[in-house]
Amino acid sequence: MPKSTPILQICGDSGGGQLLRSSLSLSLVTGQPFRMTNIRGKRPKPGLMRQHLTCVKAAAEICDAAVDGAELGSTELVFHPGKITGGDYSFAIGTGGSTTLVLQTLLPALLHAAMVSTLRIEGGTHNPMAPPFEFVEQCYLPAIAALGVDATVKLERPGFMQAGGGVLTAQIQPVKQWQKLVLTERGAPVETFGRVLHAHLHRDIAEREIAAAAAILQWQAEKIGLRYATDSAGPGNAILLGARFANVCEITSGIAQMGKTAESVATGAAKSLRGYLASSAPVGAHLADQLLLPMALAGGGVFHTLTITDHTRTNMALIEQFLPRRFAVEDVEPGVKAVSCS
Structure with missing residues (x-):
């Protein structure tokens, strides 16, 4: 789309990073340039953080976009997309910022590419305020497969909030024919499940999480598995609780953070799943x-x-x-x- 096309004006203060990521995805697919002002304006630290900047630069790379304002802390961005080009791409966030959010930003565009694409994204794979890898793999991608999407992901190495170093890879086929989404029933129950992903922390933390979640969900503690992520670059912990049905899967999660007890991390995830199951x-x-x-x-x-x-x-x-x-x-x-x- 030529640069003479009117630029869509978007105020970014009503949303966080999601507003920016969705704007990038939609701009890539439609060819519509946009200017976003007051990016993340109501956040404690407004402007582009490193993971947002990675999304911007990655989006620009796959369509040879012209971009102004792609700098750390920038509160205004102008994005003129070019033609989407499929292929092999590798992006590193440089921190523990979310790899899954970068993937979800690029996926809509690469579904419209003329060839198969592969992505390798390095950063965090299990973050607060972002879908963990397992959610993308087991909930999100299966749900949009019904729309005609053929994409797979693999967790090469887990990465947590501070150290990062996790690696997510994805293969994305161009969409051949879109199908409208109809998801109004869960279908027959298949299983409920749980797991704690644990890296370089005392085992007691994981055991307390398992006990707290099992008590709330009225599960046997043995139902929640424990996996040691010894290949993680730094310490971290995630509890993942799920329910699978014939038509859909839901996973709720809690991510360990400084200042939060093991019990509070597990309780939030367990109550979320309990609420889902009650509906x-x-x-x-x-x-x-x-x-x-x-x-x-x-x-x-x-x-x-x-x-x-x-x-x-x-x-x-x-x-x-x-x-x-x-x-x-x-x-x-x-x-x-x-x-x-x-």
Whole structure:
């Protein structure tokens, strides 16, 4: 798209990094340039952090974009996309920033490339405020496979918040034919499961997490496995709790952080899964947010979810700025909402 095309003006203060990442994805796919001001304006440290900058530079690389403002701390960005080019790419965040968020930024564009693409992204694979690797592998990618997406991911090495050093790889096939999303029922139950990923920390932390989560979910402690991530570059810990059904999988997680007890990390994840299991909605709150953009690209659809967050509504409004789509939310039953796109 030539640079004479009117630039879409976006204010970034109403959202965090997700608003930027979605804008990049949509700009790549539509060819629509944008200017974002006041990036992450309401965050304690506004502007681009290293993982956001990696997303910007990676997006620019796969489409030979012209970019202004791609610097650490920048609160304004101008992005003029070029033509998407598939192929083999490698990106390093340089910190423990989320590799899965970089992947989700680039995936929509590479689905529209003319050839198969491979990605190697180095950074954090298990971060607070980001989907852990297992969520992308077992929840997100299977859900969008129904839309015609053929993408696989592999965890080469786990990486946690401070040290980073984790490696995620992905292979992405161009979409041959989009299919509209319909995800309104969970289907038959298959299994519930749990695991703690534990690196260079005392075993007692993992055991306390397992005990706390098992008590809340009324599981036997042996149901939650323990894996030592001895190849991690630094210390870290993640508890992953899941429920698999015929049509969908949900994984809730807790990531160990300084100042948080093992019990509080596990309790948050366990209560989230317990809340999901108490509902009939197939799509959890995090997956709901992540399905919006692929559903819009596929031409529409509908899914049932538990709650609609402000985060989700902001993402809907942004997508409607780039694409000729409209979202609607309706109550299906108490605690269950239908999100449709047409």
